[in-house]
Amino acid sequence: MQNWKVTLSYDGTEFHGWQVQPEHATVQGTLAEAIQHVTGERVLPQGSGRTDAGVHALGQVASFALAAPIPAANLMRALNRSLPPSVRVLAAHKAAPEFHARHDARAKTYEYRIYRGEICPPWLARYVYALNWPLDFDAMQQAAQAVCGEHDFSSFAASDPDLKTRGEGEPVCHVRTIFQSSWSREGDLLVYRVRGSGFLHHMVRNLAGTFLDVGRGHIAAEALPQVMAARSRSAAGPTAPARGLFLASVEYDQEGQP
Incomplete structure (x- = not known):
């Protein structure tokens, strides 16, 4: 074999x-x-x-x-x-x-793409979240950087009762390490890139939705540490639509070579 x-x-x-x-x-x-x-x-x-x-x-x-x-x-x-x-x-x-x-995966990078133009072209509609609300880019960047490091990301985990325990009552660990988290402007796109040791169910979409709430002024960028400390899904923002999310790359120590 x-x-x-x-x-x-x-x-x-x-x-x-x-x-x-x-x-x-x-x-x-x-x-x-x-x-x-x-x-x-x-x-x-x-x-x-x-x-x-x-x-x-x-x-x-x-x-x-x-x-x-x-x-x-x-x-x-x-x-x-x-x-x-x-x-x-x-x-x-x-x-x-x-x-x-x-x-054997050691790190993954995800991208979340938001289209900021007035009218989203049909050939992009399947791959972006079209959103032309006014957004405070600097506040979103500040919030994105606040999640770097090792944290309990329970506030950004899917609210799924079946995921709360594994095996015989053993709690699921929600601690992950984020190596890089930032927004960039690329033409008509806002792109959120996050690289981490691993991700919880819906975690990247929940992060993106929370940062969008920061950009709209619904959550203060300075409040991100409190959002994480709450360890409650209700403390964070909404789940961003699936269509804007891409698994960009996966990293391995030896790249799996024989």
């Missing part, structure tokens, strides 16, 4: 997220079907993380093992012929036997 690492880009609009779900199109399920079509082998590729319905990826990473002795370039070409146009394999490499796309 040969372990593989593949890097994917996808338009998440028509998918019910990454993880396989009965009777729903998912990225994981679509990739598994393409692998089976190419190699005849049934595998379940393991992603670096689960993107939600409607969320896109520029650099998702998946790993899986195959018995077929296929060259990397041939595997990449064959998968792209079998996959729908909304999913592309950007790279395929043989990986170390122990490599796992999720367990």
